[in-house]
Amino acid sequence: MHINQRFDGGNIVCLDASDPSAVQLQIRSDVGDEHKQWFYFQVLDARDQACRFDITNAGEVSYPNAFHDYQAVASYDREFWFRVPTRYDGQTLTIEHSPETDSIYYAYFAPYSFERHQQLIAATLVSPRVQADTLCITPDGHPLTRLTIGEPASGKKVCWVIGRQHPGETMAEWWMEGFLERLLDEQDSLSRQLLEHCVFHVVPNMNPDGSVRGHLRCNAHGRNLNREWLEPSKAFSPEVYFVREAMAKTGVDLCLDVHGDEELPYNFIAGAEGIPAWNTHMAEQLNTFKSVLQTVCPDFQTEAGYPVAEPGKANLTLCTAYVAEHHQCLAMTLEMPFKDTTTTPMPTTGWSPDRCQRLGAANLDAMWQVLPLL
16 A cells, blocks of 8 residues: 655645554644645555544644544545545544545545646636736746636626635635636526626636645745735735735725635635624625525525624734725625535535535626625
8 A cells, every 4th residue: 555645735644554454644734834634645556455544633733623523535536526434533533445446535625736727727718708817926836817707897897706715625616617617608698697797807726836735724935815915915925915906906896705614514605794894785785695695506504604703803814804894895705614514415425526616606696686786
């Protein structure tokens, strides 16, 4: 048996693989050592063997409670990901599985490679409605790509959609696939109408460096990008700095920041209720968006989520709070689970890439309905 993590997004430290029934592993920290939780590794030459993988530092990760009632994902072809038996004792996360082929991959959630990201960009540019520009080159040398969809014109609303500020939250970029595919579908009348009234600025992956490095939350300089929005550093958090600069040039009427939540088994939206500028009109916009999304997609719910910040107490270092306050607009954080949805479970796959894509497509219905309020 061999354990491999030398690939895009890989993360594991193999301590001992001499006995397939007692493989000892650990998760490698993000740069800066503040965060760790994402894992992704390949197992070779273990066909038909009863394997047990013990991740011995699981109790030391950023969100150890996230491993309760959690099942890891596995794939033979890196396309279809299924759940495998997993248990957590408060210290060690144990995965037990018998591979059916000579190579198998295990991960925290279905990975989304930088190569697939580049293919997503290339596929969207087939459409004449799309233009791409590079907002910056990241510290590790990756392009930070913005897609502009639709023709800017007087009176059109400006919608920003960004994802994967936290690179280990790969569901955000799976969501982007579904969102972009429907938005660019010329046979979809709702998408055509949206593009008559809106221009979309989409950054599918805000943190390509962390994605390739196998980080959970940080970029190449160890910065948590979703804590950088109030005072981003051109040197240490250029991803936020240059997106914020671009937003200042275009203005913002709607901003959706797409994430994943480690602990909560729900899809939900967090708004900007605690910002100083919060008012009844902003509340109406937010409630309309959430209500429509719940109606068109039963995987989304509104009962569970994060506590609402007290008036004037919002954390303005977060994208949603900063953008809502600075641009006086509707800004939201969409969260998806690493686990499964408790109200609409699918035990074989849990929350999955396919379900992310369908939720991404459904968000266009909510955008259309909230448009008159923007």
